[in-house]
Amino acid sequence: MVQAAGAPIGVFDSGIGGLSVLRALAAELPREDFVYFADTGHAPYGERGDPYVVERSHAILDALVREHGIKALVVACNTATAAAIHLLREAYPDLPLVGVEPALKPAAVLTCTGRVAVFATRGTLSSTKFATLHASLKGQADFVLQACDGLATAIERCDDAQVRSLCDTYVRAAGDFGTGPGQIDTLVLGCTHYPFAQEEIRAHAGAGVRLVETGEPVARQARRLLEAAGLLKPPPAKGKITLLTTGSQAQLASAAQRWLP
Numbered sequence: 697m698v699q700a701a702g703a704p705i706g707v708f709d710s711g712i713g714g715l716s717v718l719r720a721l722a723a724e725l726p727r728e729d730f731v732y733f734a735d736t737g738h739a740p741y742g743e744r745g746d747p748y749v750v751e752r753s754h755a756i757l758d759a760l761v762r763e764h765g766i767k768a769l770v771v772a773c774n775t776a777t778a779a780a781i782h783l784l785r786e787a788y789p790d791l792p793l794v795g796v797e798p799a800l801k802p803a804a805v806l807t808c809t810g811r812v813a814v815f816a817t818r819g820t821l822s823s824t825k826f827a828t829l830h831a832s833l834k835g836q837a838d839f840v841l842q843a844c845d846g847l848a849t850a851i852e853r854c855d856d857a858q859v860r861s862l863c864d865t866y867v868r869a870a871g872d873f874g875t876g877p878g879q880i881d882t883l884v885l886g887c888t889h890y891p892f893a894q895e896e897i898r899a900h901a902g903a904g905v906r907l908v909e910t911g912e913p914v915a916r917q918a919r920r921l922l923e924a925a926g927l928l929k930p931p932p933a934k935g936k937i938t939l940l941t942t943g944s945q946a947q948l949a950s951a952a953q954r955w956l957p
């Protein structure tokens with residue numbers, strides 16, 4: 697399989713969450729074309745189990761290669777990265793692939809109290825990939841893991857009342873937030889949907905708590921991989937974004953209008 701520098705970059709998520717990664721990608725790589733695939737018809741991934749997420753990830757990547765000739769893929773979903781990225785790499789060994797994982801390493805550096813909350817899907821938190829990451833940081837910070845069932849779905853549906861109520865529930869369940877000794881001062885947004893609920897999370901956790909997401913480091917990693925492969929789109933060029941979904945095209949377009957610059 698030969699990739700062309702003028703081809704688009706594929707980006708996918710179970711729904712609109714990956715738009716939080718796409719906005720960082722478009723800022724870092726403004727000349728590139730992106731094909732964004734929101735698998736809303738099969739969401740949420742986080743509460744469905746690995747075989748389902750693996751099957752969907754393969755189907756989406758196959759379609760992006762076949763129908764759009766993508767030159768690289770960004771898996772803009774923590775749950776799909778944890779369940780499937782190693783299998784996608786095996787299936788397409790020549791395709792540059794970037795995944796996302798909860799930003800535990802940066803959070804361990806940023807925390808002053810040594811206590812960090814990690815909000816993610818049940819699928820991400822129960823994965824082997826996450827267990828390995830967590831174990832590698834043993835002793836560097838105390839991580840409080842909080843599975844946020846239903847939160848990605850509420851964000852997807854723009855159900856603001858449910859988003860507010862779930863943020864309240866999960867912030868309370870995680871423990872005591874603040875900047876004092878023993879308090880949680882840093883919160884990792886370990887699902888790409890959650891940056892779209894950050895105001896609600898902040899309203900419950902307190903203004904002093906630092907929220908950490910992964911869009912920008914992922915975008916920088918994508919640039920590095922494309923550069924190394926000689927696949928950056930040459931100037932002059934202005935990138936365009938194509939939106940695809942297994943759900944409602946109108947809803948995805950309105951989410952993109954709301955969340956992309």
Ligand code: DGL
Binds near residue numbers: 713739773775820888
């Ligand atoms: N946005 C996805 C993630 O980063 C998953 C949301 C879901 O479908 O459960 O994990």
